[in-house]
Amino acid sequence: MVSKVPAFADAEPEVVRPSVAAVISVQSLVHRYEDRTALNAVSFDVRPAELFGLLGPNGSGKTTLFRILSTLMIPTAGRAIVMGYDAVQAPAQVRRQIGVVFQAPSVDPKLTAYENLWHQGHLYGLRGAGLKQRVGEILARVGLADRAKERVETFSGGMQRRIELAKGLLHHPGVLLLDEPTTGLDPGARRDLWQYLQMLRDEEHVSVLVTTHLMEEAERCDRLAILNEGNLVALGTPTELKSEIGGDVILLDAAHEAGSLAERVRVRFHVETTVLENQVRIERKEGHRFITDVVEAFPGEIQAVSVSKPALEDVFIHRTGHKFWSENQDEQSESAPKRR
Amino acid sequence: MARPASAASAGVLLPAFTLWWREIVRFYRQTTRVIGVLASPLVFWLVIGSGFGTSFRSGGGPGQQHYLDYFYPGALIMIVLFTSIFTMMSVIEDRKEGFLLSVLVAPVPRSAIVLGKVLGGTTLSAIQGLIFLIFAPFAGVHLAPLQVLLVAAVVFLVSFSLTALGFAIAWPMDSSQAFHGIVNLFLIPLWLLSGALFPMTGASGWIRALMHLNPLTYGVDALRSLLYPGAPASFTLSSSIATLVLFSLVMFGLAFLMANRRSKRPPA
Numbered sequence: 001m002v003s004k005v006p007a008f009a010d011a012e013p014e015v016v017r018p019s020v021a022a023v024i025s026v027q028s029l030v031h032r033y034e035d036r037t038a039l040n041a042v043s044f045d046v047r048p049a050e051l052f053g054l055l056g057p058n059g060s061g062k063t064t065l066f067r068i069l070s071t072l073m074i075p076t077a078g079r080a081i082v083m084g085y086d087a088v089q090a091p092a093q094v095r096r097q098i099g100v101v102f103q104a105p106s107v108d109p110k111l112t113a114y115e116n117l118w119h120q121g122h123l124y125g126l127r128g129a130g131l132k133q134r135v136g137e138i139l140a141r142v143g144l145a146d147r148a149k150e151r152v153e154t155f156s157g158g159m160q161r162r163i164e165l166a167k168g169l170l171h172h173p174g175v176l177l178l179d180e181p182t183t184g185l186d187p188g189a190r191r192d193l194w195q196y197l198q199m200l201r202d203e204e205h206v207s208v209l210v211t212t213h214l215m216e217e218a219e220r221c222d223r224l225a226i227l228n229e230g231n232l233v234a235l236g237t238p239t240e241l242k243s244e245i246g247g248d249v250i251l252l253d254a255a256h257e258a259g260s261l262a263e264r265v266r267v268r269f270h271v272e273t274t275v276l277e278n279q280v281r282i283e284r285k286e287g288h289r290f291i292t293d294v295v296e297a298f299p300g301e302i303q304a305v306s307v308s309k310p311a312l313e314d315v316f317i318h319r320t321g322h323k324f325w326s327e328n329q330d331e332q333s334e335s336a337p338k339r340r
Numbered sequence: 341m342a343r344p345a346s347a348a349s350a351g352v353l354l355p356a357f358t359l360w361w362r363e364i365v366r367f368y369r370q371t372t373r374v375i376g377v378l379a380s381p382l383v384f385w386l387v388i389g390s391g392f393g394t395s396f397r398s399g400g401g402p403g404q405q406h407y408l409d410y411f412y413p414g415a416l417i418m419i420v421l422f423t424s425i426f427t428m429m430s431v432i433e434d435r436k437e438g439f440l441l442s443v444l445v446a447p448v449p450r451s452a453i454v455l456g457k458v459l460g461g462t463t464l465s466a467i468q469g470l471i472f473l474i475f476a477p478f479a480g481v482h483l484a485p486l487q488v489l490l491v492a493a494v495v496f497l498v499s500f501s502l503t504a505l506g507f508a509i510a511w512p513m514d515s516s517q518a519f520h521g522i523v524n525l526f527l528i529p530l531w532l533l534s535g536a537l538f539p540m541t542g543a544s545g546w547i548r549a550l551m552h553l554n555p556l557t558y559g560v561d562a563l564r565s566l567l568y569p570g571a572p573a574s575f576t577l578s579s580s581i582a583t584l585v586l587f588s589l590v591m592f593g594l595a596f597l598m599a600n601r602r603s604k605r606p607p608a
Contacts, residue, residue, distance in 0.1 A: 071445060072441070072445060095448075106437075125447070
């Protein structure tokens, strides 16, 4: 199906065709708003039938990237190629290939579930009996067949999300793009949505790109791109990323001044230390042995100590030198994962 | 797996139809809006009618003897003007509610979005204008079927052009307050200088020039010559209608240009 040359391709004769291995190819993508750089030369590929996560805190650039991929915004520089079509030069072709689920709802609450999907189908050139059948099919798929004739405004948050998902999938897109799809959902609805995404990948071979700021969601992805302040800081499977951390992660709560404690621990034990607010963070093998040594070496200076297996947040700290959630990020701070 | 329902090019008409239909369905599901649309011409008419007192019953005049008769076409235009432009607040609502985003990422030509939304608003405001026509006999107007059709055509053209103008104004806006501000700046002068309140013949030179430039003048004039065949008109009916068609096309083009801009800025 990717046989046509994209429109306006003659403006740039050498249209880069990604290998079949990539359904989305992001190439040195740069985006600047008036006063800040939201994306700074980001590159990665999404492979067919892959559940790909875009993980980053608020303001990391993931929503900007999402807007560019969904053809809503033109990047300052670089390319975004979806199923072989350039999102800037051939937006109409890209739009035909993608299903999009936005963070904010896009369903019309005044219309019924059936009507929402009926209109959506028309926007994608589906009509008549075929559309009717497909709407029935997709409503059954998201478990809302019996609510088809009810207005969406009467639905719970989780049910509205399922209608959003049904809208995105109605036209059988090869690529599904989702922007923080679990925002505002309770844990049960969250789990359902992720199971559904995994099923789409496994049974229908849909490639899924999902943005998230939740570590536990990122863990469920096949591969991850971690963004921080517009930079791609890590790319790989969750396991690969975590294995790059040497052993365990040790955290020391400093009784007085974390900076000086970190310096003295570094000199004494010849380890890399990072200061996070009032904590000193160390990556080291055999963490349980290390903590007894360090507590004995600095009596009275350590209030609390913890040792844990590396998590994705440790990957983020390892690569950026700061926490995923800083104290002043009040918005959404309750959803920040607690450290073990 | 087989994909029988795979997305094809949706063309212009199917998406435009679906957006038009949605506008109508949304309208009649909001009872307060339906009441507003049906009742406001009535209220308007009653207030004016009692304000002008006995001339209400006079009837029969050729549109010159009583100010109320003179005012009737202008009142009709005013109703159409406000309804048309304000229906396009739905563009701002669609943007806020997120619906517009899902249309923007669909393979739908922007012309279809403009056409669907504008025809939706046009339908609603033309219906309201035509409801006002029911009161025409009380203003001494008795219409033959052909005239009714011509009046409906003029009302449609005025509605369409103004709805398209409303669309063009609403498209880049993110708040309905800003929309109100801009619209009031345009709307009142546009209406005042349309011949709705005072005839062009009596106006001073520069006001008259402005009235000549105002497309609404041609709508008011066309309606007046249709409703009161004996009354002197400033333009011929065909030239008025031609002007309105041209104005409609220009406004549609403007709305299309606004909607067609692709941006480096966030869409919502």
